[in-house]
Amino acid sequence: MHADALAAEAEILLDHVARKTTCLDEAEMILSNSSYRDPGQFAEETRRLFREHPLCVGPSCLLREPGDYFTFDDTGVPxxxxxxxxxxxxxxxxxxxxxxxxxxxxxxxxxxxxxxxxxxxxxxxxxxxxxxxxxxxxxxxxxxxxxxxxxxxxxxxxGMIYxxxxxxxxxDIAAVQGDLGRDMAGFGLEDHYLFDTTCIPVRQNWKSLLEGYHEFYHFAALHPNTIGAISYNNICHYQQLGPNHRLSAPKLTIAELRETPRAQWRPRDHVSFVYYAFPATVFFVVEDHFQLWRVYPVDACNSVVYQSLFLPRPPADEAEEHHYREFFEMITRVVIDEDYWLGEMLQRGIDSGIERNVIIGRNEIGVQNMHRQIGRVLGRPPRMAKVA
Structure with missing residues (x-):
């Protein structure tokens, strides 16, 4: 997003904050919890989504020069x-x-x-x-x-590699990417510097795990002392980008923009931008950096997450290196101690084998799109609640 688009996004969020509203889907989505553990469906997901569907594996800056390379075998293919x-x-x-x-x-x-x-x-x-x-x-x-x-x-x-x-x-890169790349172009991801990557095993179904990246409804309850302390809960703006999407969420500081001339706005200081590259890659663009999460299924009950931090340039000195090291360790602790801790408890309910429905709210619009796109590829469209 370029300057004008960033400012327009901030204006939309200022309006949501003032009216205490958020983007809503047409109706609730109803899923069976068996879809998170069924071996047959899991086998189909890994084949159709991770073997036969293109994957966004990261930004171009992972390969800066001829001879730069990286490897992975999390799709089951080296x-x-x-x-x-x-x-x-x-x-x-x-x-x-x-x-x-x-x-x-x-x-x-x-x-x-x-x-x-x-x-x-x-x-x-x-x-x-x-x-x-x-x-x-x-x-x-x-x-x-x-x-x-x-x-x-x-x-x-x-600036993205598939x-x-x-x-x-x-x-078919045009069909896979939709408007995602054009929307992200202004962030200059291809010019960033990889600070660090960590691999985190999580005992949680890959879809259940990925859902947490697509809604801000849980901030106040799950993250009261971390991201929930600096961001509005349950407020976002949603934009469909082909099979992908963008979610924008306001920080509490966004109110400062009301007293600032529009030409002086720095929206990235006050808004978090979450981009979903279907099926299982998430970019989190904030302030002076961006984070990347790549989620891969291990089996129906286990996943692995690669979490990376990218900076606009290498740290200038030891103090800056120390600052970003502490920040990277902090966000790693938060996702492990809060998000993935809860995810492993969610998995216990899934593992119980007791049949029940999972309800995805209208306000969880990013989660709905994720399941809608999965259903599109598998030929299993999710069930929607009847609109009253």
Missing amino acids: ILILRDRDRGVRAFLNICSHRGAPVAVGSGQLPGGLLSCPYHAWTYTLEGRLRGIPGREGFPNCDRAELGLTPLPAAERD VLADPGGTL
């Missing part, structure tokens, strides 16, 4: 993503053509611009071509041209 010599983004199965070992581990910069399998030192170019086979006489009938890494569909657009875990699939 994936390698890198920036090639022409500064394009490529993705491959992270599987050596020889005996199947990964050709890269973790993340970083590839020395010499080559991928090297740690098992037998077969090497590959950044374009995935097989470059070298030690002991070549042992493989006289192998054609190097046919033994490159298996490419995966990948795309980079508006990948599809299916080698035979196609990635």
Whole structure:
């Protein structure tokens, strides 16, 4: 969002605060709690949403220079993503053509611009071509041209990287992204600096976990001494962006804008912007930084969350490094001690096997969109309450 759009968003939220209103969906959504634990549905979700649907895996700044790379296998498919010599983004199965070992581990910069399998030192170019086979006489009938890494569909657009875990699939970036990238363009995510990432295992169904990122109705009850102490509860503005969405929430300080000339407004100081990249990626843009959460299912009852902090530039000195280190540790404690603590208790009810409905309120409009989009892909539209 650029300056005019940010200011317009702040004006909408000032009006919501004055009238004590929020964006509302047409009716409540009714879900069976069995949809959070059913093994058959879970298997379909992992296949259709995490194998056959493109995933937003992060901002472009994760791959600043040719040879930068990162890996992950949380979809059940080992994936390698890198920036090639022409500064394009490529993705491959992270599987050596020889005996199947990964050709890269973790993340970083590839020395010499080559991928090297740690098992037998077969090497590959950044374009995935097989470059070298030690002991070549042992493989006289192998054609190097046919033994490159298996490419995966990948795309980079508006500062975001997408990948599809299916080698035979196609990635329609326009359909997947909708207006999400254009809406986020003014934030300059591609120019930021990754400060740190932590991986958090959570005993909670991935959908139940992800719901907490899409509504501000719980701030006062669950976070009274943290985010609930600085933000309005149950007030937001919602914008649909293709299958994705944006939620904007006012901080208590937004009232200061009423006494400030509009030309001097700094909306990011007073508004939290939450962007959902379907199916399971969340960007949280505030003040001088943004946070990224990527949620992946482990099984029907367990998930893993990657939480990252991005800054507009590296810390200038030790004091600034210490400041952001404390901040990163604080937000990690909050989500573990508050959000994920509650999530694990929610999971106990799901695990009980007792059938009951889950009600998603009209004010939980982001949660409704998440389930609506999941239902669209699976061909299982959620049930809506009858409008009185």
